[in-house]
Amino acid sequence: MSVFDHKEFDNHEEVVFCYDQASGLKAIIAVHDTTMGPSLGGTRMWDYASSAEALTDVLRLSRGMTYKSALAGLPLGGGKAVIIGNAKTDKSPELFKAYGRFVDSLGGKYITAEDVNIRTGDIEIVGTQTRYVAGTESKAGDPSPHTALGSYLGVKAAAKHKFGSDDVKGLRIAIQGLGAVGYEFARLLANDGAILTVCDVNQEVVDKAVKQLGATAVGIDEIYDVEMDVYAPCALGATINNDTLKRIKALVIAGSANNQLATNAHDKIVKEMGILYAPDYVINAGGVIHISSEAANFSSEETAGRVRGIYNTLDLIFSRATEEDRPTGEIADELAREILAAKARGN
Numbered sequence: 248m249s250v251f252d253h254k255e256f257d258n259h260e261e262v263v264f265c266y267d268q269a270s271g272l273k274a275i276i277a278v279h280d281t282t283m284g285p286s287l288g289g290t291r292m293w294d295y296a297s298s299a300e301a302l303t304d305v306l307r308l309s310r311g312m313t314y315k316s317a318l319a320g321l322p323l324g325g326g327k328a329v330i331i332g333n334a335k336t337d338k339s340p341e342l343f344k345a346y347g348r349f350v351d352s353l354g355g356k357y358i359t360a361e362d363v364n365i366r367t368g369d370i371e372i373v374g375t376q377t378r379y380v381a382g383t384e385s386k387a388g389d390p391s392p393h394t395a396l397g398s399y400l401g402v403k404a405a406a407k408h409k410f411g412s413d414d415v416k417g418l419r420i421a422i423q424g425l426g427a428v429g430y431e432f433a434r435l436l437a438n439d440g441a442i443l444t445v446c447d448v449n450q451e452v453v454d455k456a457v458k459q460l461g462a463t464a465v466g467i468d469e470i471y472d473v474e475m476d477v478y479a480p481c482a483l484g485a486t487i488n489n490d491t492l493k494r495i496k497a498l499v500i501a502g503s504a505n506n507q508l509a510t511n512a513h514d515k516i517v518k519e520m521g522i523l524y525a526p527d528y529v530i531n532a533g534g535v536i537h538i539s540s541e542a543a544n545f546s547s548e549e550t551a552g553r554v555r556g557i558y559n560t561l562d563l564i565f566s567r568a569t570e571e572d573r574p575t576g577e578i579a580d581e582l583a584r585e586i587l588a589a590k591a592r593g594n
């Protein structure tokens with residue numbers, strides 16, 4: 248089957264298959280859309296069962312980056328790359344150098360950064376072969392605090408629409424995952440008087456949240472059953488699915504995780520259940536805003552202002568979804584397409 252007939256093909260501008268025999272590199276770079284600017288998106292390393300699975304992932308993820316950056320108001324397009332391989336056994340300096348040469352061959356159409364299983368150290372090696380890298384330790388650094396801030400503001404915007412006030416004091420928030428983003432997100436909410444229930448596979452961070460944030464700890468499978476106003480997925484993808492929706496009692500879903508909905512159909516299902524869902528790529532855009540500050544030369548004030556803008560973007564999405572009685576994810580996609588169309592027309 249050709250890429251053009253692939254179900255996830257969405258007018259991608261360029262899809263590059265990268266192979267380097269000496270290092271064993273097998274990667275796919277997908278540049279989805281450069282209407283707004285050069286495409287930016289992380290590189291993911293995953294032991295895909297097949298190259299077809301890798302292609303599906305990179306086509307879908309690169310399209311998501313176009314929408315994410317457009318709605319975050321960034322002068323950047325959407326791209327993404329996947330390296331096919333086992334992150335524990337297949338990484339080598341030669342592999343990342345070979346990959347860097349492929350990134351460089353695109354002449355700046357694609358700027359790469361970290362994603363799942365890729366660390367800043369790996370990107371530093373890529374950066375020895377190309378200047379089209381972002382999110383390195385020596386430049387923008389860790390995006391997680393900005394992702395946490397944007398997600399916290401997203402909860403406030405959702406609370407305003409669902410509960411009539413964006414004050415989170417007294418709101419019962421169930422947080423799944425207390426990692427780089429989740430812990431800071433929890434801290435911001437606890438500071439405002441939210442009542443937290445948390446879980447993580449790492450007992451150390453759970454104990455810390457209990458002690459420092461006054462959170463209640465539950466087991467990783469119990470999180471779906473607790474009494475909550477807001478469910479905040481901050482760990483895994485696809486936790487909003489047919490099974491968990493039978494258990495989640497929240498009226499708001501707002502968290503930092505990527506790909507929260509198991510399928511696109513769950514956008515409509517949560518709406519019909521009366522749950523207000525903050526579309527994942529909108530609420531967690533703080534990270535890409537942070538990383539793009541390097542590629543787009545934003546000052547730290549401008550970056551922070553753009554992260555704060557996530558509140559207004561979600562406010563707009565929630566208002567339009569209510570007025571038109573439509574799912575929030577559908578509205579977010581539509582707004583992103585409107586931004587791209589206006590730019591293409593030169594407005």
Ligand SMILES: NC(=O)c1ccc[n+]([C@@H]2O[C@H](COP(=O)([O-])OP(=O)(O)OC[C@H]3O[C@@H](n4cnc5c(N)ncnc54)[C@H](O)[C@@H]3O)[C@@H](O)[C@H]2O)c1
Binds near residue numbers: 423482484503534
């Ligand atoms: N870091 C960013 O700036 C950023 C930006 C956008 C989106 N995201 C998304 O936000 C989520 C969190 O990112 P992060 O950077 O904090 O990652 P992280 O790896 O630092 O934290 C993830 C946490 O989830 C925990 N976890 C794993 N499996 C779990 C389970 N079954 N139940 C509960 N907890 C579990 C881990 O122990 C870890 O503490 C991810 O989905 C990520 O893709 C992160």
